Each structure stands twice: as C-alpha cells, then as structure tokens.
Amino acid sequence: MIELLLIIFISFFLGLFYSFLIRKFSARLQWRIGPLIFMYKDLRSIMGITRIIQPLYDIIKLFGKRTIIPESSRKRLFIYSPYISLIFAFTSIFFIPFSSIPLLSNIPYSIVIVSYLLIGSLLFMIIGPIASGSPWAFIGVRREAELFLVAEFSFIISLFSMAISKNSLIIWEISTKEFNLINITAGLLMFTSILGKLHIKPFDMSEAEAEIVAGPYTEYSGKLLGIYYLTKIFLIYDFIALFISIFTPINTLPIYLSIPLFLIISIFIIFILSIIHVLNPRYRIKNALIWYIKIISILCLINIIAMVI
Amino acid sequence: MSLLKKSRIYSPWLYHLHCGGCNGCDIEILAALSPRFDVERFGIQLVTSPRHADILLITGPMTKQILPMAKRVYEQVPEPKVVVAIGSCACGGGIFYDQENYAIIGIPNSVIPIDVYVPGCPPKPEAIINGIIQGILKLSKKS
Numbered sequence: 278m279i280e281l282l283l284i285i286f287i288s289f290f291l292g293l294f295y296s297f298l299i300r301k302f303s304a305r306l307q308w309r310i311g312p313l314i315f316m317y318k319d320l321r322s323i324m325g326i327t328r329i330i331q332p333l334y335d336i337i338k339l340f341g342k343r344t345i346i347p348e349s350s351r352k353r354l355f356i357y358s359p360y361i362s363l364i365f366a367f368t369s370i371f372f373i374p375f376s377s378i379p380l381l382s383n384i385p386y387s388i389v390i391v392s393y394l395l396i397g398s399l400l401f402m403i404i405g406p407i408a409s410g411s412p413w414a415f416i417g418v419r420r421e422a423e424l425f426l427v428a429e430f431s432f433i434i435s436l437f438s439m440a441i442s443k444n445s446l447i448i449w450e451i452s453t454k455e456f457n458l459i460n461i462t463a464g465l466l467m468f469t470s471i472l473g474k475l476h477i478k479p480f481d482m483s484e485a486e487a488e489i490v491a492g493p494y495t496e497y498s499g500k501l502l503g504i505y506y507l508t509k510i511f512l513i514y515d516f517i518a519l520f521i522s523i524f525t526p527i528n529t530l531p532i533y534l535s536i537p538l539f540l541i542i543s544i545f546i547i548f549i550l551s552i553i554h555v556l557n558p559r560y561r562i563k564n565a566l567i568w569y570i571k572i573i574s575i576l577c578l579i580n581i582i583a584m585v586i
Numbered sequence: 587m588s589l590l591k592k593s594r595i596y597s598p599w600l601y602h603l604h605c606g607g608c609n610g611c612d613i614e615i616l617a618a619l620s621p622r623f624d625v626e627r628f629g630i631q632l633v634t635s636p637r638h639a640d641i642l643l644i645t646g647p648m649t650k651q652i653l654p655m656a657k658r659v660y661e662q663v664p665e666p667k668v669v670v671a672i673g674s675c676a677c678g679g680g681i682f683y684d685q686e687n688y689a690i691i692g693i694p695n696s697v698i699p700i701d702v703y704v705p706g707c708p709p710k711p712e713a714i715i716n717g718i719i720q721g722i723l724k725l726s727k728k729s
C-alpha cells in the first residue's frame with residue numbers, strides 16, 4: 278500500500294526530472310546552457326536557486342492563468358479531455374513495476390491494461406484538440422492521428438511479442454524471466470514507437486511549432502494546457518519505466534541495486550532521445566509514415582526470427 | 587513569496603507580434619533568444635500561440651491595417667499579461683511618426699496598454715532582455 282502512495286511522488290518527480298533533462302541535454306548539445314542547475318549567485322534573490330524543477334514551475338504558472346474557452350469549441354469535450362487523458366496516464370503508473378517493486382503489475386492481464394491505458398491517454402490528447410474547432414489544431418491532430426497509428430503498431434507488436442515469447446500476459450512475470458535475444462529486438466521496436474509517442478524531433482510534426490502555430494494545443498490555455506503538460510510528465514515516466522522494466526532484466530536484481538541502475542539506464546535513454554531530438558530536422562508526415570513502415574517491417578521480421586529461435 | 591508568484595517569475599513565455607516595423611527589431615528579438623544570450627536558462631521561452639503567452643512583445647509603429655489583428659491577439663493572451671514595446675517605433679512611432687501619416691497609428695499605447703518601453707532603433711539584445719525582465723517583475727505584481 279505504501280509503495281502505491283510513494284510511486285505517485287516518485288513518478289511525478291522522475292517525470293519532471295526527465296523532461297528537465299531533455300531540455301538540458303538538448304540545450305547543451307545546441308551549445309546553449311539551458312535551465313540552470315545552480316543559478317548565478319547575484320541573481321538568486323530574484324531568480325531562485327535552481328531550475329531543476331523548471332517544468333513544475335511552468336505547470337504551476339499555467340494553473341494560475343485564466344483559461345479561455347473558445348466560442349467555436351465543443352465545450353464539454355474540450356474541457357474534459359485533458360482531465361481524462363491525465364487520469365489514464367496517471368493510472369498506468371500503478372501497473373508498471375518500478376525497479377524490483379511489482380506494484381500492481383502482477384495482477385492478471387496487466388500488459389493489456391497498461392497498453393489500453395496508454396492508448397486511452399494518447400487518444401484523449403487527440404480528441405480534446407479536435408473539439409477546439411481551430412484549423413491549426415485540425416492539421417496537427419490529423420498528423421498526430423496518423424503518427425499514432427503507426428507508432429501504436431510497433432508498440433503493440435513489441436509488447437505482445439514479448440508476451441508470446443515469455444508465455445505470460447503479466448508484466449511482472451515477463452520482466453522477471455530470463456533475458457534473451459527477443460528482449461533486444463522487441464526493445465528496438467518499442468524504442469521506435471517511443472520516438473513517435475513522445476514527439477522526439479523527426480516526429481514532432483504534429484506539434485510543429487511556428488509552422489502550424491502550436492499544433493493541437495493552439496486553443497488551449499491556462500489550466501487545461503497545464504493539465505496536458507502534467508499528462509506529458511506522467512507519460513514520459515510511463516514509457517521509460519515500461520521500457521526499462523520489460524526489456525531489461527532489472528527486476529530480477531535486489532532492490533538496492535535496481536534503483537540506481539534504473540536511474541542510470543533511464544538517464545541514458547533520455548540522453549539518446551535528446552541526441553536524436555537535436556540531430557534531426559522535422560519530417561513531413563508522409564516521410565515519417567514511410568520511415569515507420571520501412572523500419573517496423575524490418576524490425577518485425579527480425580523480431581519474428583528471434584522469436585522462432 | 588507564494589509559489590504561484592514565484593512560478594510567474596520563473597517561467598515567462600513570450601509571444602512576438604510584429605506590427606509593421608522595418609523588421610530590425612524582430613531580428614534583434616531573435617538575437618536575444620539565440621544561443622549567445624540563451625534566455626532559456628531563466629525559463630524564458632518563445633511560444634507560438636498567444637493563448638500560451640504571458641508577455642507580448644510588440645514591434646513596429648502599429649499600422650492601421652494590423653490594428654484589428656493586434657487587438658485580437660492582445661485579447662487572446664490570458665490574464666495576467668504584460669506588454670513590452672520593443673524599439674522606438676513601438677514606443678512612439680519612431681522614424682515613421684508623422685501626424686499626417688495615413689497608414690500608421692504611431693502610438694501603440696493608445697490601442698494596447700503597454701507596460702514596459704524599450705527604446706532604441708533597434709534596441710540591443712541586452713536592452714531587450716532587460717525589458718523582458720522588467721516585464722516579468724511587473725507580471726509578478728499582477729494578481
């Protein structure tokens with residue numbers, strides 16, 4: 278019971294830390310400084326001591342702003358979608374094991390539950406903007422939906438190939454079975470889907486800043502935008518924790534080893550994601566779909582061969 | 587200081603609105619946001635929708651043609667908000683100012699309430715950053 282309460286704070290602060298790291302790493306790779314870890318001494322009285330929780334400041338500020346509901350929107354859908362999306366992303370943290378602590382991941386069919394919850398959260402990230410009635414949001418949402426379909430495909434294939442080869446639908450059981458070739462091939466598939474789902478650079482065409490204003494979130498402001506940012510914080514944690522617990526043998530280790538290892542691996546993944554984010558230009562949606570279909574079909578083939586072996 | 591007030595100071599988001607200047611000021615705004623000055627270390631970000639913004643940066647002498655759009659963008663920035671006028675044009679017409687000029691309003695303050703003035707033609711990036719910081723301090727005082 279205590280773990281379940283603790284994981285709320287752990288996931289929230291890890292999610293914040295990861296999104297801070299993505300900003301910091303991308304800034305450093307672009308020869309910038311990025312949010313400061315230690316503020317300059319003479320500015321500390323006005324600017325605070327550290328900016329490690331910069332994403333949290335953004336969210337709190339958004340909560341304190343007025344929320345504008347556009348006339349042309351479908352009001353109920355527009356207002357409630359961010360909350361539903363947040364609930365889905367938030368609930369899934371309980372079903373993903375955190376470094377050797379199973380939480381609720383050892384209940385039957387937990388892998389199905391997690392995939393539904395994550396899909397549901399992303400789906401409401403699409404539905405809310407559709408209800409906003411803005412043409413920019415429509416363009417963004419159309420791209421998002423297309424990307425969602427291909428990224429979802431590799432997500433589901435990778436999860437369920439693990440489930441078939443380890444002969445279980447329980448995340449905890451899958452994650453504690455022995456490590457073999459399928460972990461690597463399915464892990465690669467999952468990694469490609471995470472790129473699309475977290476909108477890492479070649480695949481950020483749905484949010485395409487400046488090109489289509491702010492994409493799906495053009496009409497969102499104040500509290501509702503803050504809720505979407507909060508959802509993203511939980512989603513980052515969800516995907517990283519799911520990736521680490523399913524595809525690495527971390528859950529078989531004792532807890533004093535697995536927690537530091539979890540942190541190291543997750544920071545490494547974030548580092549790789551930031552490098553990809555910085556090095557790539559934005560794809561058009563067509564290129565992204567072709568890329569996904571090419572890569573997924575090759576990886577799937579390798580995956581099937583690995584499963585047979 | 588309450589957490590909300592702190593967050594307002596720590597994460598100001600800018601929206602840049604061009605109201606008919608010569609583009610000199612806009613280039614300087616971009617220079618102020620470039621890696622050399624890197625305002626992101628203080629949490630300042632350029633956003634692309636006025637609905638996400640806290641600080642509205644306006645440049646140019648406010649031509650009559652852009653007036654309705656400028657008013658609309660101003661209304662779309664949710665409260666609390668601050669407007670920073672960048673460049674002599676936005677402060678009071680600049681070199682375009684002439685009472686008989688048929689095309690410009692000249693004093694943007696008469697249509698949009700401006701909180702901070704940054705004079706210069708164009709102002710240096712340092713001056714723009716200073717203006718933004720004055721704007722942030724005003725923002726934190728608004729309820």
Ligand code: SF4
Nearest residue numbers: 607608610673674675
């Ligand atoms: S103040 Fe000078 S540089 Fe700026 S828009 Fe006006 S004329 Fe151009």
